[in-house]
Amino acid sequence: xxxxxxxxxxxxxxxxxxxxxxxxxxxxxxxxxxxxxxxxxxxxxxxxxxxxxxxxxxxxxxxxxxxxxxxxxxxxxxxxxxxxxxxxxxxxxxxxxxxxxxxxxxxxxxxxxxxxxxxxxxxxxxxxxxxxxxxxxxxxxxxx
Amino acid sequence: xxxxxxxxxxxxxxxxxxxxxxxxxxxxxxxxxxxxxxxxxxxxxxxxxxxxxxxxxxxxxxxxxxxxxxxxxxxxxxxxxxxxxxxxxxxxxxxxxxxxxxxxxxxxxxxxxxxxxxxxxxxxxxxxxxxxxxxxxxxxxxxxxxxxxxxxxxxxxxxxxxxxxxxxxxxxxxxxxxxxxxxxxxxxxxxxxxxxxxxxxxxxxxxxxxxxxxxxxxxxxxxxxxxxxxxxxxxxxxxxxxxxxxxxxxxxxxxxxxxxxxxxxxxxxxxxxxxxxxxxxxxxxxxxxxxxxxxxxxxxxxxxxxxxxxxxxxxxxxxxxxxxxxxxxxxxxxxxxxxxxxxxxxxxxxxxxxxxxxxxxxxxxxxxxxxxxxxxxxxxxxxxxxxxxxxxxxxxxxxxxxxxxxx
Numbered sequence: 435x436x437x438x439x440x441x442x443x444x445x446x447x448x449x450x451x452x453x454x455x456x457x458x459x460x461x462x463x464x465x466x467x468x469x470x471x472x473x474x475x476x477x478x479x480x481x482x483x484x485x486x487x488x489x490x491x492x493x494x495x496x497x498x499x500x501x502x503x504x505x506x507x508x509x510x511x512x513x514x515x516x517x518x519x520x521x522x523x524x525x526x527x528x529x530x531x532x533x534x535x536x537x538x539x540x541x542x543x544x545x546x547x548x549x550x551x552x553x554x555x556x557x558x559x560x561x562x563x564x565x566x567x568x569x570x571x572x573x574x575x576x577x578x
Numbered sequence: 579x580x581x582x583x584x585x586x587x588x589x590x591x592x593x594x595x596x597x598x599x600x601x602x603x604x605x606x607x608x609x610x611x612x613x614x615x616x617x618x619x620x621x622x623x624x625x626x627x628x629x630x631x632x633x634x635x636x637x638x639x640x641x642x643x644x645x646x647x648x649x650x651x652x653x654x655x656x657x658x659x660x661x662x663x664x665x666x667x668x669x670x671x672x673x674x675x676x677x678x679x680x681x682x683x684x685x686x687x688x689x690x691x692x693x694x695x696x697x698x699x700x701x702x703x704x705x706x707x708x709x710x711x712x713x714x715x716x717x718x719x720x721x722x723x724x725x726x727x728x729x730x731x732x733x734x735x736x737x738x739x740x741x742x743x744x745x746x747x748x749x750x751x752x753x754x755x756x757x758x759x760x761x762x763x764x765x766x767x768x769x770x771x772x773x774x775x776x777x778x779x780x781x782x783x784x785x786x787x788x789x790x791x792x793x794x795x796x797x798x799x800x801x802x803x804x805x806x807x808x809x810x811x812x813x814x815x816x817x818x819x820x821x822x823x824x825x826x827x828x829x830x831x832x833x834x835x836x837x838x839x840x841x842x843x844x845x846x847x848x849x850x851x852x853x854x855x856x857x858x859x860x861x862x863x864x865x866x867x868x869x870x871x872x873x874x875x876x877x878x879x880x881x882x883x884x885x886x887x888x889x890x891x892x893x894x895x896x897x898x899x900x901x902x903x904x905x906x907x908x909x910x911x912x913x914x915x916x917x918x919x920x921x922x923x924x925x926x927x928x929x930x931x932x933x934x935x936x937x938x939x940x941x942x943x944x945x946x947x948x949x950x951x952x953x954x955x956x957x958x959x960x961x962x963x964x965x966x967x968x969x970x971x972x973x974x975x976x977x978x979x980x981x982x983x984x985x
Contacts, residue, residue, distance in 0.1 A: 453778070459785035466792075505774060536777040538821060539770040558778070559785025562792075 443569050444470040448497035450482040450514065451475075451534070452506040460501060460534075460560045467565045470499070479506055479514035486518075486525055496528045501560065502552075504535040504542060511535070515549055532556055579631060582662055586638045587611055590645065599645040606641045610634035625668070632671045635659025636678030653679075656717070660724040667732035669725035676721045762828055773821045780814050812947075819949040822881050826956055831875045833984045838866045838907045838914075841876070845884050849891060860891045860920075864905040872914050873984035874961060882957045883916070885950040886977050890920035892946060895972070913963075916979040924971040933967070954979075 447470040449460045457475045464473050474497055476482035482500075489495045504511035511533055518526070532554045533546045546555045556564055587607045594603035614634055618627035639655040646652055656679050663671045784807060791803045842864040849862065883905070890903035903920040925933060925940065932938050934955040937948035954977075958965045961981050969975035 453782060455782040455786060459782065459789060462789055463785075505778070535774075536781045537770070537774050538777075538818065539774070541770075558781040559788070561785060561788050 442468045442471045444498040446470055446472045446474065446495070446497045447499040447501065448474040448476060448482065448485070449501045449534075450479060450506075450511075451501070451503035452477055453503075456503065456534075456558060456560075463560055463562060463565055467562055467569075469565050469569060479509035479511070479517075483514060483517050486521065486529075490522060490525055493524060493528055496525060498528065498530065500529050500531045501534045501556075502531055504533055504537055512545060512549075515551055518551060526551065534558055534560060579662070579665075583611060583614065583631070583634075586635075590638065590641055593642060593645040597645050597647065602641060602644055606637065610637050610641075625666075628663075628666050628668065628671055629674050632659070632663055632674040633678060635662065636675040636682070639679070640682050653713075653717075657720045657724075660721055664724055664728045664731060667728055667735065669729040669732075671728065672721045672725040676718075679717060765828065766825075769821060769824045773817050776817050777814060780810050780817075784810050816947040816949070819947045819953060823949060823953050823956070826878060826881070826953060826960060831960060831984075832877070833873050834876050836872045836874055836876055836879060836914075838872075838909075839864075841880055841883065842866075842905055842907075845880070845887055848884070849888055858894065858896075858901060860894055861900065861902040862887065862905070863902060864907070866907040866909070868909045870909040870911055870983075871985060872909055874914075874981055875984075878957045878961065879981070882954050882979070883918075885954050886918040886979075889946075889950055890918065890922055890975070893920075893922040893975070895921060895923045895974075911983065913980055913982045916981070917976055918979070919974065919976040921974040924973055924975050925967065925969040926971050930967055930969060934965075 447464060449457055449464075451457050451460070454477075457477070461473045461475055464470050474485065476485060486496065502511045502514060509517075515531070518531075530553045531551050533552055534556050535542065536558050537543075543555055546552045587610075590603040590607040594600045611634070614627060614630050617630045621627070636656055636659060639652060639659065642652040642655055643650070656675060659675055660672060663675070787803050787806050787810075791800060794800065846862045846864070850859070887903055887905065891901075894901040898921055901921060903918065903922075906917045906919070908915045908917075929940055933940070933951050936952045938952075939946055939948040955965060958979060958981070961984075963979060963981040965980075966978045967975065968978070
């Protein structure tokens with residue numbers, strides 16, 4: 435499923451996941467299936483937050499889509515969201531956040547659904563099929 | 579009571595001092611106390627001593643009347659005694675003292691009548707029948723009220739004890755319930771955490787395999803990758819089955835209104851995506867008739883139906899042209915009957931007895947955890963329902979489930 439003809443859907447997306455393999459899979463698939471030109475991989479929630487904070491003056495450099503893992507050491511996906519809430523609207527209005535997990539816990543699903551910044555809950559692995567659906571359905575920012 | 583009785587005895591001595599009736603004071607008073615304490619020590623477990631107390635309280639009254647040479651007013655000592663007996667919470671204790679008063683009255687009145695000497699009793703002169711009647715009535719009412727209070731006292735303290743006990747056990751039940759809920763919640767968290775940690779590497783493996791699959795056209799490699807994915811799916815399904823089993827056995831039945839058509843549509847959509855490479859797509863048909871308000875546990879019913887339908891898909895008959903599974907839901911006011919029928923490979927008679935056992939699988943070749951039907955049976959039991967199976971090898975299988983309406 436090569437999408438060389440179509441330009442990439444997004445300019446930049448970010449993947450936040452503490453597992454190397456999962457970052458590798460996401461990165462490869464995103465580029466291969468034309469979801470984005472550039473993929474920024476962050477191995478921790480705090481690193482991702484720092485990255486976003488640094489870009490508050492350069493809005494064009496912000497990732498348009500963020501894939502957020504739930505289970506991470508020190509600060510997990512929901513911890514990231516709590517800190518993210520404190521960011522300026524300038525940042526928040528530019529990023530669509532999707533949670534990425536293997537969690538079967540309905541509480542996790544509910545927390546994600548209740549969070550105004552989470553657009554969707556995806557199941558790992560981030561494969562071709564899911565990316566195709568994403569491109570087709572053009573996820574929008576959730577109305578806060 | 580000990581203080582009162584000693585008090586009575588001492589009063590007797592005091593009166594003796596004033597009226598010079600020592601022999602009576604010591605003799606009768608002493609004998610009474612002896613009677614009381616001896617019964618109490620000989621039979622400590624019985625309440626006979628209380629009846630003795632009642633009696634001797636009456637005797638003290640008679641003693642005082644005698645000591646004071648017929649002072650009629652001392653009769654009220656009997657009422658004092660009667661009131662004291664209330665504390666024993668036994669109305670029957672009024673009987674000995676009442677009888678004694680009556681006896682004493684009658685006997686001594688008669689003795690006086692026949693002019694026996696030395697009887698100190700009320701002068702008959704100012705005793706007329708109507709006065710006697712009034713006195714009798716007053717005495718009777720006092721004994722009656724004392725008895726009544728004794729009885730009510732008893733009832734009241736019984737009720738008090740019962741209420742205290744009930745509150746205590748309610749509190750205990752509350753505490754236990756809290757502890758149980760907490761333990762359940764902790765176990766829930768543990769199970770989810772474990773299942774997540776088991777599944778995460780599996781999903782990573784699946785992702786890498788899919789990437790690798792796209793990098794090659796080599797048939798052997800592709801076959802190998804497919805086998806790898808098959809094993810991963812097996813393990814993942816097993817983990818999810820264990821999770822479902824754990825949830826079913828621990829969680830309380832949650833009641834809500836069930837829309838079978840919606841549930842079956844969801845299941846159909848999910849299972850369409852889940853079929854592994856070896857399975858042909860199986861046509862899933864369903865129909866819901868006699869729609870009624872049906873209340874039951876939605877997530878458990880979902881698991882039950884998913885398991886039955888996915889089994890039908892797995893155990894399809896390879897030589898049959900159009901494999902299908904048909905789910906018919908028929909509702910009445912008291913229950914819902916569900917029939918899941920397929921034209922799969924069927925189950926032999928001897929296997930039919932064992933299929934609901936934990937980890938029982940008919941064939942090693944077919945991908946399954948062995949927990950599916952066990953879980954179905956557990957869910958049916960949890961919902962107080964019934965399940966039966968009819969099957970013929972080579973022809974097909976039908977599972978008949980009956981779930982009572984929870985409303």
